[in-house]
Amino acid sequence: MESSQAFRCEVEQSPEDLHGNKVTTVKCHGRLTSVNSSTIKEVVKPLLTQGGRTAIDLGDVSFLDSSGLGALVGLKVSAINQGLCRLEFVNMTPRVLDLLRITHLAQLLTS
Numbered sequence: 001m002e003s004s005q006a007f008r009c010e011v012e013q014s015p016e017d018l019h020g021n022k023v024t025t026v027k028c029h030g031r032l033t034s035v036n037s038s039t040i041k042e043v044v045k046p047l048l049t050q051g052g053r054t055a056i057d058l059g060d061v062s063f064l065d066s067s068g069l070g071a072l073v074g075l076k077v078s079a080i081n082q083g084l085c086r087l088e089f090v091n092m093t094p095r096v097l098d099l100l101r102i103t104h105l106a107q108l109l110t111s
Contacts, residue, residue, distance in 0.1 A: 007036040009043045021086070022052030029060040032068030040068075044075050044087075051084040059091030064099055076109060 007030040014023040024047050032040060040056075047054045056072070058064075064072075072089065079087035089109050092100070100106040 006030050007032050007039055009040060011043065011047070017053060022050070023055070024050075024052065025055045025057055025090075027057045027060065031063040032061055032071070033063065033065045034067035037067040037071040040071050041075065045078065048075070048079050048082055048085045048087065053086045053088065054079070055088045055090045057091050058089055058096055059093065061093065061096060064096055069099065069103065069105070072109060073105060 007028070009029075010027045012025045012027065014025060017023050026040075026044055026047070028040065044054065044056065056075070076087055076089075079085050092110075097106065100109055
């Protein structure tokens with residue numbers, strides 16, 4: 001598999017926001033598919049229990065299949081159920097936004 005096809009995440013801690021919340025950004029790169037959707041879950045789930053704001057940056061995600069989409073929805077639902085963390089998806093590409101609109105998930109993942 002070419003390196004441009006691989007999926008990886010980078011976790012960055014930022015200073016607290018204006019409300020005193022800890023801010024963590026998870027920058028995602030590559031193709032989020034059934035082959036690697038567990039990767040994003042393994043990276044993000046522990047962050048949800050720490051509280052604060054977690055932003056998943058999808059600006060460099062070139063492809064998202066149903067398993068990748070399912071992983072994102074599962075993470076959002078986990079964050080809502082735990083109530084400790086605000087999970088946001090940022091820098092979504094037009095391709096990802098179109099997929100969210102087609103699947104009627106845009107409001108869940110962009111709110």
